[in-house]
Amino acid sequence: MFAADSRLTLQIQQAAFDPGATLNAFQAAHPGVGAVVSFTGIVRDEGATLTALEIEHYAAMTGPAISAIAEQAIGRWQLAGALVIHRYGRLLPGETIMMVATAAKHRAGAFASADFLMDYLKSRAPFWKKAFSAGGSEWVSAKAEDEAALHRWSDLP
Amino acid sequence: MTMIEILYFAWLREKIGLPGERVETSAQTVMQLIQELSSRDDVYALAFADPGSLRVALDQELAEFTSPLSGVREVAFFPPMTGG
Numbered sequence: 001m002f003a004a005d006s007r008l009t010l011q012i013q014q015a016a017f018d019p020g021a022t023l024n025a026f027q028a029a030h031p032g033v034g035a036v037v038s039f040t041g042i043v044r045d046e047g048a049t050l051t052a053l054e055i056e057h058y059a060a061m062t063g064p065a066i067s068a069i070a071e072q073a074i075g076r077w078q079l080a081g082a083l084v085i086h087r088y089g090r091l092l093p094g095e096t097i098m099m100v101a102t103a104a105k106h107r108a109g110a111f112a113s114a115d116f117l118m119d120y121l122k123s124r125a126p127f128w129k130k131a132f133s134a135g136g137s138e139w140v141s142a143k144a145e146d147e148a149a150l151h152r153w154s155d156l157p
Numbered sequence: 158m159t160m161i162e163i164l165y166f167a168w169l170r171e172k173i174g175l176p177g178e179r180v181e182t183s184a185q186t187v188m189q190l191i192q193e194l195s196s197r198d199d200v201y202a203l204a205f206a207d208p209g210s211l212r213v214a215l216d217q218e219l220a221e222f223t224s225p226l227s228g229v230r231e232v233a234f235f236p237p238m239t240g241g
Contacts, residue, residue, distance in 0.1 A: 041241055056166060058214070058235065061218075061233065064217055064218075065217070086240065098240075098241060118241055121240045121241045122238075122239070122241040123237065123238055123240070124238060125238060125240035126166070126233075127240035127241075128166055128167035128236065128238065129239045130167070139167055139168045139236065140239050141236070141237070142236070142237035142238065142239050147237070
């Protein structure tokens with residue numbers, strides 16, 4: 001959608017999607033690779049207390065910010081392809097929020113790049129979550145460990 | 158004086174009560190803009206009371222509070238992001 005790099009598939013959408021079908025299509029689109037890794041993020045029910053999660057985003061920045069992160073991953077691990085789908089709007093417990101997939105020659109690159117993408121999407125993609133429960137609503141605050149997780153990527157070759 | 162578009166997200170948007178606004182400003186840096194807004198109304202002073210809990214993007218790119226505003230058209234303020 002916003003991707004300048006043809007190896008990147010990026011979708012930011014309100015609509016639900018089918019992670020299984022998406023993964024199969026992603027694999028089919030990248031013949032010749034030896035490894036595909038995927039991650040699917042799901043709305044937790046927080047012990048059945050959460051009634052909904054509302055995701056807000058900065059529409060003009062989301063695409064460019066995710067593209068920049070994904071292009072780093074593609075270059076660093078020589079990926080044949082990367083996929084990022086992230087939803088916004090009101091989601092219910094059990095719904096899929098987002099998905100990341102990477103296609104590489106070997107599993108090490110596919111795993112590491114998917115991990116890298118998730119770490120950066122958590123703290124550098126302009127999304128904000130508000131959790132609704134019977135008692136009211138609360139903005140989900142960023143965790144210090146999420147920010148700290150970014151540092152490990154600069155220590156590695 | 159230049160016109161810039163300011164955007165607010167998440168709890169900052171709720172505290173200020175607006176998703177965004179156009180303002181005429183002579184601020185040279187992000188910090189000066191925050192000071193200018195804060196002196197305008199208590200609502201801003203309260204919302205920006207702890208800049209360390211906020212992030213800023215200039216023309217859709219993450220920036221610092223010391224970043225200059227020259228040539229910038231859109232300034233966005235928001236809490237740390239919670240994607241994924």
